[in-house]
Amino acid sequence: MAVDSVLAFIASLALSSRLASHAFSLQILDRPNARSLHGQPIPRTGGLAVLGGIFVGILITLLVEAALPSMRIAGFLLVGLIPLVLVSFQDDRVGVPARWRVLVHLLAAVSLLTANLVPGSLALPGLALALPTWVAILLVLLFVVWMINLYNFMDGMDGFAGGMATIGFSALAWLGWADAGFAAFCLIVAAASAGFLVHNFPPAKIFLGDTGSTALGFLAAAFSLWGAKDGLFPFWVALLVFSPFIVDATVTLLRRLLRGEKVWEAHRSHYYQRLVLLGWGHRRTV
Numbered sequence: 001m002a003v004d005s006v007l008a009f010i011a012s013l014a015l016s017s018r019l020a021s022h023a024f025s026l027q028i029l030d031r032p033n034a035r036s037l038h039g040q041p042i043p044r045t046g047g048l049a050v051l052g053g054i055f056v057g058i059l060i061t062l063l064v065e066a067a068l069p070s071m072r073i074a075g076f077l078l079v080g081l082i083p084l085v086l087v088s089f090q091d092d093r094v095g096v097p098a099r100w101r102v103l104v105h106l107l108a109a110v111s112l113l114t115a116n117l118v119p120g121s122l123a124l125p126g127l128a129l130a131l132p133t134w135v136a137i138l139l140v141l142l143f144v145v146w147m148i149n150l151y152n153f154m155d156g157m158d159g160f161a162g163g164m165a166t167i168g169f170s171a172l173a174w175l176g177w178a179d180a181g182f183a184a185f186c187l188i189v190a191a192a193s194a195g196f197l198v199h200n201f202p203p204a205k206i207f208l209g210d211t212g213s214t215a216l217g218f219l220a221a222a223f224s225l226w227g228a229k230d231g232l233f234p235f236w237v238a239l240l241v242f243s244p245f246i247v248d249a250t251v252t253l254l255r256r257l258l259r260g261e262k263v264w265e266a267h268r269s270h271y272y273q274r275l276v277l278l279g280w281g282h283r284r285t286v
Helices: 001-020 046-064 071-093 098-114 133-154 158-177 178-200 210-228 233-243 243-258 271-285
Strands: 121-124 127-130
Touching: 001 046, 001 178, 001 210, 046 178, 046 210, 071 098, 071 178, 071 210, 098 133, 098 210, 121 233, 127 178, 133 158, 133 243, 158 178, 158 210, 158 233, 178 210, 210 233, 233 243
Parallel strands: none
Antiparallel strands: 121 127
């Protein structure tokens, strides 16, 4: 388990270094706009480095532990992840209409339904609410699509999304240690995120881009549902792990809706953005 994570980290670190150079960035740059907290174009190809690291880690796992029971679920995750990554990469390059992006997000969510990652009840501290199947399916679809998008919204500050992924997936691995396959996959994602974080920590030399942020959001949702479904931890614990992103994005969206603002327009209203603008800076806020 340690070898696959170490190699995932090294691969992501090397790819991030390579892609951080404008000469190797495929000229996919994040140019400052209304929601930006940076003042110059930065390569937004870091997601490719993270995904490359994850691929290396999983390949090593397949070679060493080909018979892990969790490989079946990992296959369904891959089915949802591939179209999501392809469309997000195209969005990083030239832009993709929102309706097509949302459609692919829904298809990614459906892949988790196909993997039967649908909870039969909603576990809260001291309480478990039985859910009708159609309600559970609807909640899974909403949760996955929202996690994909909120991770994208929150990827607006140096070191933030990479740091959340490193800490969040490491926490899920620890919580789900009873399932060796689950823990291994979580650690691979955490290690690949850490390799990217080396070059993304303030001042960032490279950004995740939509390719990386949507993929990490999808995986955060998938592993949260997977661990809860298999009884490794209550679902609310997974929400708590990613609460810095979930709470900020959700409260900000609701606040803007109540104010009648156009929620689809770029803004700098997230709490992390406001802290940076108040003078905290990227490092202190992270």
